[in-house]
Amino acid sequence: MSLPSIRRPAVLLVSSGLREARERRKIGLRHLAYRLRMSPARLSGLELGKRIAHPSDVSHILGFLGISGVEYEKFMESAKHVYDDNLVATDDMRSFSLMWTYEQMSDRIVEWSPFCLPDLLRLPQHFDREPGTDEEPACPELGPLERTVRREAVLDGSRHYLFLIGEDALRSAGNEPDADAQIRSLRSVASLHHVTVRIVPTTANNPSPAHAFTLFEDRRTPMAVAFKNVHCTAYLTDRALLDRYSGTAKSLQRQALRNAAAADTLADFTWGRAL
Incomplete structure (x- = not known):
């Protein structure tokens, strides 16, 4: 069995953008290929990201599609x-386009969230302010439409989701007035056959990265990793970095499994047992 190919983030941005632009103008692929004097197979490869669209190719296609300006x-x-x-x-729409494209290409997605619940598991009111304060949330959030689209993808069962949640994040959410509603929501999602929720304990010498990240996998092989802050999202496909984050995800999962085995001995760990 061959390993899945790694698709560079800019290649996916260009390919998905070209396909969307053509479909928006209601132009068939074969018709556009004919006008471009290009084989339909080659144009299809460019739109699917299986062929790299060089800047000259992109400019040529954009000209026929009548795309200009910004x-x-x-x-x-x-x-x-x-x-x-x-x-x-740094552009929200480009970032979501990449997130969504990698998600659709994956058969498993691993989300590590050390300090706040992952976007896809938080109640809507958690997006209003940082828990216990009047400040904006420290965890970057998705826009309402993007969040809805991704939540629906989680529920449709097309791929497996592994949520690794830091113990600190769980305790912080447990201190909120709506903690009971949040745990019911978490329990409901965790009961789905294609969703796994694990709690990672906080340790003094924890080697795990402090920043949250999302790892996209195909046949358990990492394809891309994304990590967000308030102003941008970095998408990485460098093989060495993918191996590093894949190893980190496995280490976090081992910590979570050890933690689950010892949960009864942990003080104040009602949330962990409830999941």
Whole structure:
């Protein structure tokens, strides 16, 4: 069995953008390929990210689609990075496009969230402010539409989700007035056959990264990793970095399994037992 190919983030941005732009204009792939004097197979490969769209290819296609101005500039900026293994996305729509594309290509997604519940598991009111304060949340959040789309993907059962939640995140959520509703929600999601929720204990010498990350896998082989802060999301496909984050995810899961075995001995661990 061959290993899944790694798709660089800028390649996916360009390919999915070209396909969306063509479909938005209601132009068939074969018709556009004919006008471009390009084989349909080659154009399809460019739109699926199986072929790298060079900047000259992108400019040529955009011209026939009548794309100009800001949209054109964004396309061409992405096209400059099609050979880069990593990409920092500062535009919310570009970031969500990448997140969604990698998610659809994956058969398993691992989310590590050390200090707050993952976006996909939090109640809507948790997005209003940082728990226990009047401040904006420290955890970057998805927009309402993007969050809804991803939540529906979690529920449809097309892929497996492994949520690794830091003990500190769970305790913080447990101190909220709506803690009972939150634990019922967590329990409901964790009961799905394709969703696993694990609690990772806090230790003084924990080697795990402090930042949250999302690991996208196909046949248990890492394809990409994303980690967010308030202003941007970094998407990494460098093989050494993928191996590092994959190893980290496995280490976190081992810690969580050991923690589950010892849960009865942990003080104040009602939430961990409830899951």
